[in-house]
Amino acid sequence: MSMELGADTAAVHMHSRTPTLEARGLVKTFGHVIGLAGVSLQLYPSEVLAIIGDNGAGKSTLIKCLSGALAPDAGEILLDGVKVNFKSPIEARQAGIETVFQTLAVAPALDIASNLYLGREVRRKGLLGTVLRSLDARGMRDDSRKHLQALGIGTIQDMTQKVETLSGGQRQAVAVARAARFGSKVIILDEPTAALGVRESGQVLQLIRELRSRQLPVILISHNMPQVFEVADRIHIQRLGRCAGVITPQSHSMEEAVAIMTGAVPGAVPGEDVAGGTANGQDQ
Amino acid sequence: MTAVIQPAGELQESVAPAARLQRLLHRHPALGPATVLVASCIVFSLINSRFLNPVNLSLIIQQVAVVGALAVGQTMIILTSGIDLSVGAAMILAQMVMAQTAANNGLPGPVALLLGIAVGAVTGFINGFLVTRVKLPPFIVTLGTLSIYTSIGLLYSNGQSVYSTAMPHLLTWTGKFVNIGSFQLTTGVLLMLALCAVASYALTRTAWGRHVYATGDDAEAARLSGIKTSRVLLSVYVAAGVIFGLAAWILIGRVGVASTNNAVNANLDSITAVVIGGTSLFGGRGAVLGTLFGALIVGVYQSGIALAGVQSLYQVLAEGVLVIAAVAIDQWIRKVRR
Numbered sequence: 050m051s052m053e054l055g056a057d058t059a060a061v062h063m064h065s066r067t068p069t070l071e072a073r074g075l076v077k078t079f080g081h082v083i084g085l086a087g088v089s090l091q092l093y094p095s096e097v098l099a100i101i102g103d104n105g106a107g108k109s110t111l112i113k114c115l116s117g118a119l120a121p122d123a124g125e126i127l128l129d130g131v132k133v134n135f136k137s138p139i140e141a142r143q144a145g146i147e148t149v150f151q152t153l154a155v156a157p158a159l160d161i162a163s164n165l166y167l168g169r170e171v172r173r174k175g176l177l178g179t180v181l182r183s184l185d186a187r188g189m190r191d192d193s194r195k196h197l198q199a200l201g202i203g204t205i206q207d208m209t210q211k212v213e214t215l216s217g218g219q220r221q222a223v224a225v226a227r228a229a230r231f232g233s234k235v236i237i238l239d240e241p242t243a244a245l246g247v248r249e250s251g252q253v254l255q256l257i258r259e260l261r262s263r264q265l266p267v268i269l270i271s272h273n274m275p276q277v278f279e280v281a282d283r284i285h286i287q288r289l290g291r292c293a294g295v296i297t298p299q300s301h302s303m304e305e306a307v308a309i310m311t312g313a314v315p316g317a318v319p320g321e322d323v324a325g326g327t328a329n330g331q332d333q
Numbered sequence: 334m335t336a337v338i339q340p341a342g343e344l345q346e347s348v349a350p351a352a353r354l355q356r357l358l359h360r361h362p363a364l365g366p367a368t369v370l371v372a373s374c375i376v377f378s379l380i381n382s383r384f385l386n387p388v389n390l391s392l393i394i395q396q397v398a399v400v401g402a403l404a405v406g407q408t409m410i411i412l413t414s415g416i417d418l419s420v421g422a423a424m425i426l427a428q429m430v431m432a433q434t435a436a437n438n439g440l441p442g443p444v445a446l447l448l449g450i451a452v453g454a455v456t457g458f459i460n461g462f463l464v465t466r467v468k469l470p471p472f473i474v475t476l477g478t479l480s481i482y483t484s485i486g487l488l489y490s491n492g493q494s495v496y497s498t499a500m501p502h503l504l505t506w507t508g509k510f511v512n513i514g515s516f517q518l519t520t521g522v523l524l525m526l527a528l529c530a531v532a533s534y535a536l537t538r539t540a541w542g543r544h545v546y547a548t549g550d551d552a553e554a555a556r557l558s559g560i561k562t563s564r565v566l567l568s569v570y571v572a573a574g575v576i577f578g579l580a581a582w583i584l585i586g587r588v589g590v591a592s593t594n595n596a597v598n599a600n601l602d603s604i605t606a607v608v609i610g611g612t613s614l615f616g617g618r619g620a621v622l623g624t625l626f627g628a629l630i631v632g633v634y635q636s637g638i639a640l641a642g643v644q645s646l647y648q649v650l651a652e653g654v655l656v657i658a659a660v661a662i663d664q665w666i667r668k669v670r671r
Contacts, residue, residue: 138559139559152557158550159547167543
């Protein structure tokens, strides 16, 4: 079954620059189950790339490979054109790729500032910091406040509020803000609005636009078509472990995207003859 | 963009008193035990005016020193959502090593002391290793090492006690009285308070402390945040082991005899103090200060009920009620949302 379609020609020509993050022919299998059957992906500077696909299409496997949580069996990942080989999410993070996982990686009983700096705490200057290892709690609080305000998460005043006392959308905002605070190159968001109401989702989408305006490219994994079409510059469609096409909200309608995603209309995408976005070498 | 996060102050105005209390306790976990401690002292002093006598209060604090020190280590472990049932056995083993190597093998006091503390650290390392590397639940690990450390202590010491006269002064130094105003404390009490202060500092003011809380709160989230949770856990068990070694030193000074019959209820007493002190058995929530209050509450009930002329069994009963009440309150506090 060769459902895969080429990348949208317009989208490819729009970006003749080096992708910030690129995957070439990623393969990942789990025993007999094929997670990724040779997937390629390009993320260009200051763009929001959405990844959509049905359950089991390989979305999560793909971003786990990109964020270092899984090592691909074959294929390569390039960051700013340089080949990278992440052994853990920590390595990916050190390289500038921040991921907000679906299971929010926040500690509920710690406060907002502690969560923003979790794993990257800043010590005080002088002997207090070097000998007594004292944390610069005030500095981190002030910085957190400034950072959240800059991201438009506005009226936050109390950085000592525990994260578990926040609503779902607020927690998501904290998790995204943390990624934005330290992610120097790429932010990956895995289903950031899955558990949120309409208003809170809107706030997270606004946050994504804010990241883009700061030149940070974002990969957004989502089930929610209206949201994807609202915020994404390009849309990478996963189907059965392969890339079934890369479209833009301008080139295709939501119905067409769903049709490609479900395999109902494999040939409905123009530019099928262009092999640009899919370097599928492996057979299932 | 509209406000995603509202200031806490605005939220608090529109909530019922119960919810406000819940939120207050949620923010300050040591507040509950502090209130119980003060209220109990007032009640007991009304029943018998001798209760507030400095001599009596001094005695309470002295009695609490050993369990208080153990409970500091226990707090750190429970904060990681673990539990240590072997604390008393580890302490007795460390105590016997200190006393015997000094009295029978003629080691100088400081060397014997350090050896005993090292034994404590090793017991903690074994627990931590089994929890982090062999991936066994802390309850099972320490249930096993409880028996193991107890029997090693008995085998090593042959059931023989070592009396203070046979020990170097350093080992019994923790029993030395220190007068502060009209209160008579011991250096052991001061050592316990110092342990509280150091542990509290490490847990609240250092990155390590935040990693301990985060690991106990949600280990997976901590791992995804880049924290090496296994290393944090192991370090907690070893640090707690060192504290149990120091508790052994306090124990020798307090009792004056190094015996395997000392502090037989220490395992459960330390857990009682931690739980009454407001630290959650589910991890990630609590503080050493609360544990100190918890240990003092137990001491206050012992003394207060004795002075009230009530049968001492009621003290045990009261302790049980307190433990259950403390956990019930913890469950209630944990329900706080938004």
